[in-house]
């Protein structure tokens with residue numbers, strides 16, 4: 001329908017319609033959000049509950065639109081329940097706020113019609129109008145104002161939520177694409193980080209079920225924002241911290257998938273170079289997970305820069321040749337840099353099985369260069385001889401004889417374990433099935449659920465490579 005004549009004054013959201021005494025300090029209330037009126041008859045609404053209805057109906061609405069606020073003509077076009085606002089917890093992590101248009105004559109967000117039974121993400125400073133796009137009723141503010149730090153270019157497209165993790169290059173936050181409600185992990189890479197991005201098109205052309213999809217890059221003055229496939233289970237680092245150590249069978253399920261991913265990268269002449277538990281993402285907060293590798297191709301400069309000390313957490317995973325002959329690493333010798341990943345893989349395997357890193361403490365560089373580590377910790381946990389052997393093949397100082405990923409995957413520990421491969425195949429299938437649209441983040445209304453395209457995290461795996469061998 002066309003724009004209706006609106007009798008209520010159109011007020012710029014900068015001009016507050018609220019008197020100061022109406023404005024309680026949001027920090028002192030337990031409100032998670034607030035609606036600021038854009039119509040002088042409406043009042044400030046602090047959002048405390050999870051669900052709200054707005055409309056002309058007299059009962060069962062939280063925000064009532066009355067003839068005191070709107071002309072008769074507009075009133076006649078307002079539905080009993082015109083829109084709803086609700087917030088839902090996503091996993092164990094964060095709440096996401098949605099607005100659903102339940103009206104016959106339209107609810108608009110920032111001037112765009114949402115569409116009957118569609119629901120969009122509601123984020124900070126979004127303006128809600130009803131019946132016509134200029135008939136503003138509220139501006140929504142999200143109490144979590146730190147997200148305002150995101151550049152406009154990012155906020156236009158994404159509603160950005162809590163921190164999922166902090167990596168070598170910057171933080172990763174949960175984000176929803178506003179128009180599609182797809183969820184992502186939004187990685188911010190600070191410009192001052194020692195980083196050289198590979199060609200975005202190379203990165204986004206990679207497709208493997210154990211590699212996190214990179215969907216998009218947003219370039220801003222201070223940082224590059226990368227939208228990554230969201231993995232709800234967090235990182236292997238968090239899993240090890242929570243469970244102390246993993247069983248051998250659990251470690252194998254995870255490491256097999258990592259090995260497949262790294263082999264795929266190496267076959268395409270991409271070395272990861274920053275392989276560590278913090279870059280290994282899980283579908284569930286459990287070792288029985290689908291595993292995806294993140295952050296490859298970002299770390300090109302790590303091995304050649306002189307500030308290895310600032311590289312804190314990750315030093316423990318770096319190969320000896322990185323310390324002993326940094327210059328060599330800068331040369332484009334593919335096999336050489338690939339072997340850096342084999343070493344890191346060995347460190348991760350040791351850590352999963354024992355709950356400890358093989359090289360820690362003071363003078364870590366020297367310890368790594370000497371390659372002396374304690375196998376007795378593994379024996380303590382009854383680690384099999386064959387698992388100990390693969391670690392030995394990986395934590396080998398001489399990179400010429402250190403196993404590459406073809407050899408790793410052919411090692412008895414992996415190759416002979418058909419049951420493990422079957423389990424991994426089942427996990428992958430289960431993950432892609434469980435991630436069909438409706439269950440997780442949809443509202444109760446079936447027709448609403450149908451219209452929402454959910455997370456790429458929930459999308460079917462489109463990869464052509466099968467995990468089953």
Ligand code: ADE
Pocket residue numbers: 164165172185212228229230231232233234235281294
């Ligand atoms: N932490 C870092 N990257 C992530 C991702 N893609 N999904 C979930 N948590 C993450």
